[in-house]
Structures are given as structure tokens and as C-alpha cells.
Amino acid sequence: MQRLLARIMPVAVLSPTIILTTIFIYGFIVFSVILSFTGSRMFPRFNFVGFDQYTRLFANPRWEVAVENMLIFGILYILLSTLIGLTLAILLDQKIRNEGVLRTIYLYPMAISFIVTGVIWQWILNPGLGIQTFMRNLGFENFTFDWLVQNDLAIYCVVIAGVWQVSGYIMALFLAGLRGINTDIVNAAKIDGAKTWQTYRYVILPELRPMFLTAFVVQAHLAIKSYDLVVALTKGGPGFATELPSTFMYSTTFTRNEMGLGAASAVIMLCTIAAVVVPYLYSEIRNERRSA
Amino acid sequence: EGVEVLHWWTSGGEAAAVQVLKDSLEAEGYSWEDMAVAGGGGDAARTTLRARVVAGDPPTAAQLLGMQVTEWAQEGFLGNLNSVADAGGWNDVVPAAIQQFGTYEGEWVAAPVNVHRPNWLWMNREVFESNNLDVPTTWEEFNAVAEQLQDLGIIPLAHGGQPWQDATIFDDVVLGIGGPDFYQAAIIDLDEDALSSDTMVAVFDQMRTIRGFVDDNMSGRDWNLASAMVVRGEAAMQLMGDWAKGEFIAAGLTPGDEIMCATAPGTEGAFLFNTDFFAMFDVDAGDAEAQQALAAGILDPGFQEAFNLVKGSIPARTDVSPDNFDACGQQSISDMAAAAEAGTLMGSMAHGHAQPSAIQGAMVDTVTQHFNSDMSSADAVEALVTAVNAAR
Amino acid sequence: MSVAALDDTPPSGSEQRAEVDWGARFSRIAVYGVLIFAALVFLVPLMSMIFTSLKDMDEIRGGNLLAPPSDITISAWLKAWNEACISVQCDGLAPYFVNSLMIVVPAVAISVALGAINGYVLTMWRFPGADWVFGALLFGCFIPFQIVLIPMARMLGIMGIAGSIPGVVFVHVVYGIGFTTLFFRNYYASVPKELVKAASVDGAGFWGTWWHILMPISWPIVTVAVIWQFTGVWNDFLFGVSFSSGNNQPVTVALNNLVNTSTGVKEYNVDMAGAMISAFPTLFVYIVAGRFFLRGLMSGAVKG
Amino acid sequence: MTTLAVQDIKKSFGPTEVLKDIDMEIGTGDFLVLVGPSGCGKSTLLNIIAGLENQTSGQVVIAGRDVSNLQPKERDIAMVFQSYALYPSMTVERNIGFSLEMAGVAKATRTERIKEVAELLKITDLLNRRPSQLSGGQRQRVAMGRALVREPQVFLFDEPLSNLDAKLRVDMRVEIKKLHQRLGATIVYVTHDQIEAMTMATKIAVMKGGIIQQFGAPKDIYDRPSNTFVATFMGSPAMNLLKGTIKKDGAAWVVDHGTEKVAVPRHVDVSGLREGQEVLVGIRPEAVHLASEVAHDSRIDQGWEFDRSIDVTEPTGPATLALFEVDGTEFHASLSGDADVQAGQSYRFKADLSKALLFDALSEQRIAHVDETNQPQETQAA
Amino acid sequence: MTTLAVQDIKKSFGPTEVLKDIDMEIGTGDFLVLVGPSGCGKSTLLNIIAGLENQTSGQVVIAGRDVSNLQPKERDIAMVFQSYALYPSMTVERNIGFSLEMAGVAKATRTERIKEVAELLKITDLLNRRPSQLSGGQRQRVAMGRALVREPQVFLFDEPLSNLDAKLRVDMRVEIKKLHQRLGATIVYVTHDQIEAMTMATKIAVMKGGIIQQFGAPKDIYDRPSNTFVATFMGSPAMNLLKGTIKKDGAAWVVDHGTEKVAVPRHVDVSGLREGQEVLVGIRPEAVHLASEVAHDSRIDQGWEFDRSIDVTEPTGPATLALFEVDGTEFHASLSGDADVQAGQSYRFKADLSKALLFDALSEQRIAHVDETNQPQETQAA
């Protein structure tokens, strides 16, 4: 009996999670896939329409913009916040005085709801109110920073605000990773003549591999779901130049009462994520096994 | 027993207005459970509403905008208010154009609270007078005035680059250039000929012209910041609904005095409206009584006056005395009565009183895309037709 | 090294740390330079918020939104805290804090605890298919909330916890476990397996090993997970607004109600003060949790 | 009574076969020492006995109970890990007392026991430190303490003294032996130290490449290694092996290794020998003396005297090692510590053949002794 | 030339004073072995030399350059860590070649060197594994490989062979010595193995409690330990110390330890002795023989014969240890391996006094020998 318990314990412990995940994530995904083949509007209706919703989706110029923005936003957001977060974490790990204060400063953007900080960012990035005016008042008459009002550049403003918000958290994540590394191997690298950057590049960062995976999942998740960010900062504008799949999904499903179309966009979104994430997950897990 | 009311009037004057309703209901001995969800002009509240309904726990009443009442009624979630309506004589005092949204298949399902008029032009009197400018009554005049202002270094039109603000102007331009019949055909009936007509091209031309009168930093600006520009005299005019009055009053100015109000260029004689309804959900018998009381209370003339004085809009029934309203309000009331007579009282597309959400969204998309890019008018017309068809 | 005894000053030079040769004073200055510069950049929006919250509305309407206040007033803070009218209630944000706390505490506790246990099982008690379970959990993190809203509402209705605080807690737990599991599993991946072996020889069972051996070295990652969950749940709007009802709405919904008005007058000073007030608990958590970020836990754990 | 039986254990890590059919039994109170070259599978075997690794096939039986499928904590064992595996977050005191804590032993008793063990290991003043604040040897002693504080059926020690100085090691050895006697526990002990192996074991198992080469009492292993591997593995410097051919020199058998002839030791059973057979003569370095020193030693009744010029000398304290060449192979002699020899000079040596061994050069198996021919020779594990 | 000088090094961890004024110098090509009980500060000292820990005060000078404030990589050292400190995510090959990679050595050369080192360490077939897939001894060899692949000014080895079997250890010892000779590098080597210490060192420093007790050539340390600590620390089993009082027995000085009298060894300078002085006579176990065995050994010109009943015997292979009691203290004798002694029986022993030492019981310092009285005695490090 006891032996049996010990054997099934791991699975037993995981089972609540497995059950919840199966129903509330995968069940819902299946549900959405089904919906995407229906003409559902305000509520789920099972009047199947084949691939109509997908056809409509791809004919929709807003979706096109949303996908394009997703690429720009997703890539830049992940890259920049990783870079900044990692840099800050590494620098903070150099026996810094007042580390706690700095850490909290980097983290605070996460704390404040974007419902409000979005307004601030609007002001800061608005050429008539923020940085541009500030610089011009300082005497740089030709200073121009008007991305927010440029159709094709506004998305970069969303990137800036997004990176500002999340970098601190990524920093915390990497800092936790760094703090878990055995100091002996760092010493060994010093003896082996590695320069600082080499120590990080070859010894410490490889140890942080799992943390990179964690950071990536967190960032990708935030990028895909950055709804507040866009709504608060640009409301999707100018025009719908800063539309993202998340805002598209939301407005089609809830504002415009096109649940079928919304579901179709969600399904496409999930497939895209799967195309990026699954190979990454696979290679990470495999790599782990190899070195285990 | 009592009511649970879902609405998005959470702050400032709006909240105060709700308080009026709550007080009047509580005076009748019913409790009021407040379920307020602000944001996105009711977007968030509607999402919540759907979650509540799906969970099998709908509120007693929910604030909805015109076309949405119809959409909810179609789904079969709304209750029947006919007895209250008959008792209150709603059919007689509520203009037909508004009744059309409050009823579904001949039965009352929602009680109208107010009437907003989106097609106002607000102007800074000092700017106009010191520069000897006249209030424009057509789009040509508007263009001329705007050019003069531009030469003077004053921003002609204060605007916030958000899709609904763009669409508000679009409504005005369609109505102003095409006239009420064209508006009816193109915007309300979605007549394809009208949608793709030369008039529509001209409308987009005018939109492009207007874009030239707006400062470059308009993107994403909230409407109240645009109003503040008019207050400060940085900008001369704003095309905005009558809710802008609240912002002017808060700045210490009097609408109709320091801030002049006029109907949007070319829309004289017509009246675009948007109305907030409280849609009544099918509820248990226990709560039904309170629900009926709520509906009756909403249409009560005393309440209608008190509420709309606070809210800045005008009553949804025509028999309320205009005396206590400000100049612009009084003009609104008389204009509405006239328009109702003339059959030019029409729902605003930008504010959800012309098309179901999907089509409205598609139209707004095209408008805002055109306004924020260098799309040609012809292309815009084509895009409009395509988008509308795709959303049908 | 006792965790409790640590304060925020980093260990003195005599401690062994992973600090690498930033020997020269110059690079030391450069490090501080970069860190402080970054801190200033990060602080700009906060400054602007503080400035605005200390102005009165006339100054905001009339002046530069980013400029410091000419005369300072804290009335906006008082108003946001307990005077502002949010719809028909004029008690400010204060009453909603309780709701948020009642949501956030169990939601964070449960999801972090579950995540820690899951991470533990997935690394130390591997069973066939463990990687698949983990992969599936991870992928689940990407589910768009838009598609879960309606079915979740239905499920909550069926379970009878719709419109209640337990319902909101439940939703946050469901969509939080993926992340907390990820955090812990990837942190535990680098913990030497020998520790768990030693514990099992010492007679520690499944739970004993987790509690006595792994948890004490998990502080940095607990911090990370708590920060993530706390921030996510505290700042959540969508679930809070969809699955709570009138009198148990979280503070974000109240803040949103305070800030958002479609046709009314905006009071930016109150908005900013409200935003900062509602962020205090999160900031508090950051500061408290930050104490567990110090080094010295794993070093010297094993010989090999 | 058999306390611990390891039956047909096999273990592979992926394609790497680490243990190949390990089979042995020890009784209650036995002290089994596992020796073998680095990487031969000793730690893996301990892990399998402890239940920390799953064997690919085979059973582990403890006190008559098949524990193959039991959890480590159900097997009633204590273990010292080669890598220590101290709990980084716990103080030394809690590290040591952890198993008692888990067993629900009362706080007072625990403190008492921890104190005893700490005294024994001389780490009393370290009890409040954490592992990261200890030196290597101190960590190792804490690791020992974790096992010693318990009273299990079986103790598993994986090189528990490797990082201790000789003095401490002697003390620890004594303590472990005392513990062994006091508890009568069964002990499996991995060590690389020959003295440890010889002085502590009741049984030694010599492993190589996942196979047990010989299993027996220490004296047997040392004096009667079953093959050249065991012979050269035990003892340092290793036993010298001289290659030669069996010849008949009158009635006597001799091994002709080219330059000289060495008599076949008297205790070797010559019945199986044939002329021309290739053999290896095994002579331990400590059996080689300076002829001058043992000139009067009557006990060396069969010796082999030869002259060689020393290549290298190494004084180790108690002994002086001399290295020279015999027939092209290195030959070690362990002379007395005060032997006054110098490299480059020639000396006369005398090897005591009474302990010399003879191996078949082909099979590398030892050729049996006279007293063994009746009973079957003990080679592989029982 | 002095390659490595450690000057007035002090080190504290918080309140714990670990090194107390360490001061020593070694020249190019010197092989310094650090020995001392567990926790005496050996690893700490190595870490300070390497620049991995900051000394509390004092300087480290390498090749005439004060490196106290330099980074480890600027000090041109290689180190084997007691805890191995292998890079977990790298293969064995990359672990070994990492320092070369950092130094920008070309790929081909690197592979070549790694291969050589791997062969030497017998880990060629493990090159593609990761540390977690290795046995303890294999890990230790990889750790060695990381140092051996380089050619620095100074090598620091922290118990590099503790987890290897005797045979491998002998091989490694030889390789390290070869490396030492080939590169002429300076080596600092921590070990607990006396044979390693005695055979490899050109200089030995015996530490205790953060203080160097004696610094000198191996033979000096062994034969002329400056105090009882050094005397008992080096050598296993430890030197026997008999407490007694100086007496004059006619012209001869003797030590009276109650039951018997032992002559003061002839090489001890008696000029400082006074009657009634409390002393300790140090006799190494290997200097004690069965009287019967050495009856004819003419070299033992000054002996002490006594009868004792043996309490415990321990055969270690090459030797048999006998434990008995002299005046209430334990006394070890290391008899020849084939000595046929049994516990419980009484034997006549003869201790060779030619190597015996005399210590003052109070100061525990050795009483000088005749040949030392002219020159100052070498005790502390230079």
C-alpha cells in the first residue's frame, strides 16, 4: 500500500493541475476551435459555416496589420527586455550598494496598472507634450520624436512602453537565476583566465538556460496578451496602426459581437505561437535530458 | 428585493446622474445594487454583461446603447416592459426614432434615459470674435474659416485621433454633405449605391480636408484634452457631442456664452442622437417588481429632467420642460422636436445607433484608416463597401 | 548564511560571490553609471505621475503635463483614497482594497504552492511522460484570455461560484499554475539531485523532502513567482471585472471606474494618485520579497 | 544470517553498461569493503542498494526482504555520499539531526545524539555553521555524522574519509569499527585506501569494469589474489610481475626470466605446471630487501638474490622506495625507512619468495597453492 | 629565485580567524606541499594565492610582482579545486580546454593538448560526457585535466587525488612530478596523503590552526619535527610519545617513564637537559620490532627492549600493526607483514632508538640534536 502510494504520489500531486489544465485550457481551446467554424456572434451558436470565418479573417485589413505588428512588437519586445533585464541583472550582481533600492525602481513599472501609466506614456511620447517639447524647450529646436503620431512608427512606442514595464521583472528573474549559481564554477572560470564577459558568456549564461526559457515564456505570454498596453497607450491608433492580435480578438469578440471570427483569430494566434514555442520547448527539454 | 444595475457611469457628473436614479428608486423602497464597469465607452461593461449572462447570473438591468439593445433582444435575454410602457404612455412621448431602439418586435425591452446629440460644433467665442470670424454653417464655410484660423496660427479644429472621434466627425460630414436622406440611405439602410456614390467620395474628400485642420499631435488624444485646447484658445473649434459641455463648465466657462455651440456644419435641421438605455433582463418574479419600478422611474418626467440636467444631455421624452436647461440644451430640445417632426431624427453611427456592432466596427475601421493615412477617397469608398459587406 | 539576517547591503568583499573582475575603479564607476542612468529613465513616468497627482485640475488643464507642480496639494490623494465617488459610492478606493486582498492572498498562495510542488515533482520525481505534462502546461500559458472568458463564465456558473470572490480566485489559480510551475521547475532543474537522494535516505518522505530540503533554497524563485502572481492578480482587470459582481469588485475595477469616463470630466490628479495608491501593496511586496534575493544558498552544496 | 544480498544486478546508463551481473551476499555484522579502480561502478552499486537508482535488472534483498521496489526510506539504511550532499540551507546541527527529525525523535534526544556524534567527529564547534562555511574535510565529517547518528540495518559509506588527514582518518576508522561492533550493523564501505580496506573489512569485493573480480576475506585478497588484476590493485606500490618461462632445473621447478632464474615458491602446487609454460611471478615490493639487512634473517628460507643498480629512490618516511629494472620492466622495492641507498648505485637485493605468487601469463589467473588443490578455489563472489 | 612569496597573510571570516600571519617563500621549481589537519586553512590559503578570496591583510608576490590586488586571471595560475568546480553545462572536453579557449589557442592545438591530457588521465573515452555523468574519481581527474592542460607560473592543487585508487594515484603522482620537472613550474599542493607529501615535495609546510608549524624539506619534517604536533601529524600510525622524567644513570642520561628506563638517544644534545625535566620520547611505530626478528641486526646499536602483551593486531598487507599499552598510553608498533603475532599474547619488542626524538613536555618543542646546536634550528617558515 505504502509502496503504491509512493509510486503514484507524483502523479497524484500533479493531478489537480493536470485536470484543471485539461478542462480549462485544452478544453477551452477545443471549444474555440469548434467555435471558429461557426457563425457565432454574441454567444456560442453551433451553426457551422466551414472555413468562412478564416476567409473573412484573412480578408480583414485590421488583422493583417495586427499580425504584422505582432511580429515587430513580439520580436523587439522580447529581445529588448531580455537584453535590458539581463544587463541590469548582471550589473546588479556586482556587489552593488543599495541593490534593494535599485531593484525596486526597476520593478515598480510592473506594479502600476497600465490603465493609468498608459496616460503618462501618451503624454511623454506625444510630440506636443512630452520629450519632443521638453528637448525643444531645452534649446534643441530640431529635436523630433513623434513616433506616436506616425502611422508606421507608433508600434515602436508600444514597444518602448512595454519594455519599460517588463524589463524589471525579467531582471528579477535573471537575478534569481544568477543567485542560484554555484560560486565555485565562477571561481574556476576566473582561474581559467576567462574575462568577465567570457565568464558570463560561457559559464554563467549556459547555467541560466532554464531561466531563459522561463523569461521567454513570460515575455511571449505578455507580448501576446498585451492588451492594456495598446488600449491605454494608443487605443490601437493612429487609425488601427497599432492593432495587435489581442486587441483584434477582444474587439471582434466582445465589442463587435463576432465571436466566430474572434475564435478564428485566436486559433490562428495559437497555431502561430505553437510554431514558435513548441520547437523551442522541445529543444530545451531535450538539451536538458542530454546533460542530465 | 431590489435591482442590480450594470452601467459605466462611474465618475464625475455621470456618477452623480446615476445617484439621482438610485435615489429615486430607493425612495420607492427598492434596494439598488451597483455594478459599475467603466472603460471604452461601455466595452468593458458589455464584456462583463456577457460573462454574467453566460454564468446564468444576469443583472436586473444593464446600460446599453441603441443598437445593442436590439442585439441583446435578438438573443432573447430581455424581459418585457409593455405594461410599464402602457401605463406610462411611453409610445406617445418617446420619439419614434428612439422607440425603435427601445422596442423589439413591438415590445418594450429597454427604457431610454437620455438623448445625446453628437453633431455639435463647439467654438471659442473669444477666438472667433477677436478675429472676426463667423460661425460656419456649411462645410465650405467651415473650410474657409479653418483656413483663416490656420493662417492666424491657431489650430482650427481640436481633435483626438481615436476611432470613435474620427467617426463622430464622419457622421457630421455625411449628414452635412449628403443631407438627411443620404445619411439614411448610406449609413442606416446601407444602400450600396449610396455607399459607393460620388457623394461618399466627396465626404471622404472633406474628411481629408479636415485632417489638414487638425494638429499633428492629435493621435490618441482624449476628447477632453481636445476640449481643453478649445478652452485655452489654442484651438478654435471642436466637433463633439454635448457631453463636452461638462468639460467646459468644469473649466469655468459657460456653454453658449464663452463657448459657442452650433450644430455641425450643414446639419442644421437634422438631429443625430445617441441614447443610453437601461435594458431589462429576464429576471425572477421576485425581482420583476423592482425592475418594473426601475423602468417606470426612468421614464418619469421628473427624473428625466433631474438626470439630464446633471448629465448634460436632454430628456428622452418630449414633454419635459426645457426651462431649466442651458442655452445649448434648450436648442437641443427644440431641435429634436423639430427633427422628430421632419423625420430627420436619426441615430448616430459613431455611437452605435445605426448599425449592429460588427458593421459599425467595419465602418469605423475604414473611416479611421482613411483619416489616419493618405488613402484616396475613391479607395476609401471601395474599402467601406467591402468592409460593410464582409461584416454583414 | 541566515536568510533572515540579511539586509539589502550586499555582502562585504570577503564573501565569495560570483562577482567577476570589474577590478578597475573605472569600470566600477561605469557599472554604477549605467545602473543609475537606467534607474532615472525608469523613474521618469513615475515622476510625471507624482507631479500630476500633486497638481490641482486648473494647473493640469492649463499647463505642461510633465512639469513639476507649482503649488503642491495632496487633496487628490485624499480624494482617491476615500472621498472620490465611484459610481454611487463615494468612499474612494479604500473599500476595494479589502476585496483585492481577499482575492490576491489565496490566489497567490495557492498557485505558488501548487507551482512549487509541481516543479518539485517534475524535476525530482520524474515519471514517464513528465516532460509532456510540463510541455502541455507551458503551452497552456499562451492561451488567449479572450477565448476563455465565455466558457469560463459558464463553468463558474455551473460550479456555483460565479460572481464571487472564490470564483475569481479559482480563475487566477487555474491560469497561474502554468507559470508558477514553470518558475519552480526551471529553478529546481539546477538543484543537485544528490540533495533529494540524501533526504530520502535520511527518511524524509515526499513532502518532507520538499518542505525541508527544497523550500529553504527556493527563496529567490519564490520571490519571482510571488511577484509575478501578485502583480498579475492584483493588477488584473479582465477576470476581476468579468467574474466578480458589484460589491466584491477588486481595486483595479474601482480604479478603472475612477479613471475611465467616456462622457464625463477627467480628473488626472485623482487618477494618478489612485494609480499610485492602488500600486502600494504591490510595491510593498517587491520590497519585502526583494530581501530574499541575496546569494549564498546553493554555493557549496556539493562537492562535485 | 544473510543481511544483504545483491542478486544478478545489472545497470546501464543508456548504452553504457556500468554493472554487469553483480552477485554477492553478506551476513549480519559483516563489514564489506568495495574496492576497484575509479569508475568501476562502486557508487552506482551503493546507489542501487540504497534504492536511489533503479537497477536495470536484479534484486536487492535486505534481511530476507526483497527491497528492490521499496523507497530508500523504507529500506532502513544510512548512507554517506561521495559528494557529501549536505543540505545547504541547514546548519550542521540540523544536517546531522535531520534523519532523526524525520523519524520523529524528540528534540531532546536528538540534541543529545547530535552532540555525541559531533564530539566523535570533532565538529562540536561547527554545529551552528552552514555547509558553505566549512572546509572540505569538515563537510565530509558532517556527511559522516548524518549517517552515524542513526542506527539502521545497513550502513553505506562512499569514500567517507577521503578528505581527512591521516590522523583523523585513523581516529575515524576506529570509531567506525566501534560503531560496527556496538550496533552489529552491516556495513558496505567504498574506499581507495588500502589500509582502510585491510583493517576494517571482514569481506572485500574487488571490482573492475562492473564485475566482481574477487570476493573474500582481506587476508585472502592480499595473500591469494585470484588474478593479476587483484594482485596488482591491492598494495601500493603494486606487486611486481616478472614474466618468465617454467623450466625444470633438476627436480626443482624454476621460472627463467631471461637474466636470472627464480625458484618456483614452495607453496605453489606444481602439479599443473608444464615446462615452457609462460608465467608471471608476483613479488610484493615489501618482500624485497637489501641482502645486507636480512643476511641473518633465518626466516627467509627461500630467497632470490640479485644485484641491481637503483634508478630512483623515494623516501616516504617509514619506508624508502627503490625503483630499478628487471628484464625491462620496472621493479619496486620497499626498503626500510632508514635504508641508506642512493640512485645510480648498485646493491644486492634479496626477495623473499615465501609470499611470492605465480600466475599463468595467458589467463592471468593465479596458479593454485598446495593447500588449495583439495578445495575449490575461491575466486568469484559466492 | 623566489617565485611565490606569501607575506604576513591574515584572513578572517567574520569573527573566525582562519589564517594567522602566514609567511613563506618558495623558489622557482619548488614543490610545496601543504599539510595539516582538516580545517586548518589550507584551502583558504590556496584561494588567497589564487586571488579568489581577499586576504584580511598581507601580500602575495608571484615572480617578484605584488599580485595582491590583481585578478586571478592576471596571476597566471592554474588550480585544481577541492570541490572540483566543473562546469556542469560543458562536456569534459570543453571543461578541460576552456582555459585554452579563453587564451585564444587555436582549435587544432587545443584538441591536441586536450587529447594528450586525457590520455594521461585515462579519460579519453569520457571526453563527450558531461560532469553529471561521471563517477567521483572521473570528475576529479577532469578537474586535474583542467589544470594540467595549461602551463602557468604556479600550479595550485587542492587534494587532487583524494578520490582515486592507489594505483591511479601512483600514476598521477608520477605524471605530476614529470610535469613539474618539464615545466619547472612552481607547485603548491595540498594533500592528506603522507606518501604524496613525502615523495613529491621539495618543501613541506605543516599547518595547524592557521599557523605554520614547520616549514622545511620532507626528510627534515619527518626526521626532525620541530614539535610534537608535527611529529605526530606526519606518519601513520602516529609517532608514539612516552612521557617520562630525565634522570642521570651514571654518565648516561635516561628517561624514566615509570616502569622502565629508556636511554636518551645518542644523537640528542644533552647539554640543555636537566635532571627532573619532564620530557616526551618519540618513537615511530616502524622503529619498533619484534626482538626476535632483529636479534641479529647489527645496525640497531641503541635499542630499548621490553615485553608487552598485544591488545589489538591489524594486518594491513605489507605490515601488521600491533597495539599495546605502555604506561597507560597506547603504543603502536608497525611490524613486518608476515610477523606472526596474536592479540592477547606477550612478546618481546625492541625499539630502535637511533631515530627516536626527545621533546620537552612543557613546550612540546623538540630538544635539539647534537649536529644542530651550532646552527639555528629551522622551525617556522623562513
Ligand SMILES: Nc1ncnc2c1ncn2[C@@H]1O[C@H](COP(=O)(O)OP(=O)(O)OP(=O)(O)O)[C@@H](O)[C@H]1O
Ligand atoms: N565562509 C566561512 N565562514 C566561516 N568560516 C569559514 C568559512 N569558510 C571556511 N571557514 C573555516 O575556515 C577554516 C579553514 O578552512 P579551509 O577550507 O581553508 O580548511 P582546509 O585546511 O582546506 O581543510 P580541509 O582539509 O578540511 O579541506 C575552517 O575551519 C572552516 O570552517
Ligand SMILES: Nc1ncnc2c1ncn2[C@@H]1O[C@H](COP(=O)(O)OP(=O)(O)OP(=O)(O)O)[C@@H](O)[C@H]1O
Ligand atoms: N548518468 C550517467 N550516464 C552515463 N554514465 C554514467 C552515468 N553515471 C555514471 N556513469 C558511469 O558509470 C561508471 C560507474 O560510475 P560510479 O560512480 O559507480 O563509479 P565509482 O566506482 O564510484 O568510481 P569512483 O571511484 O571514481 O567514484 C563510470 O564509468 C561513470 O562514468
Ligand SMILES: [Mg+2]
Ligand atoms: Mg564513486
Ligand SMILES: [Mg+2]
Ligand atoms: Mg580544504
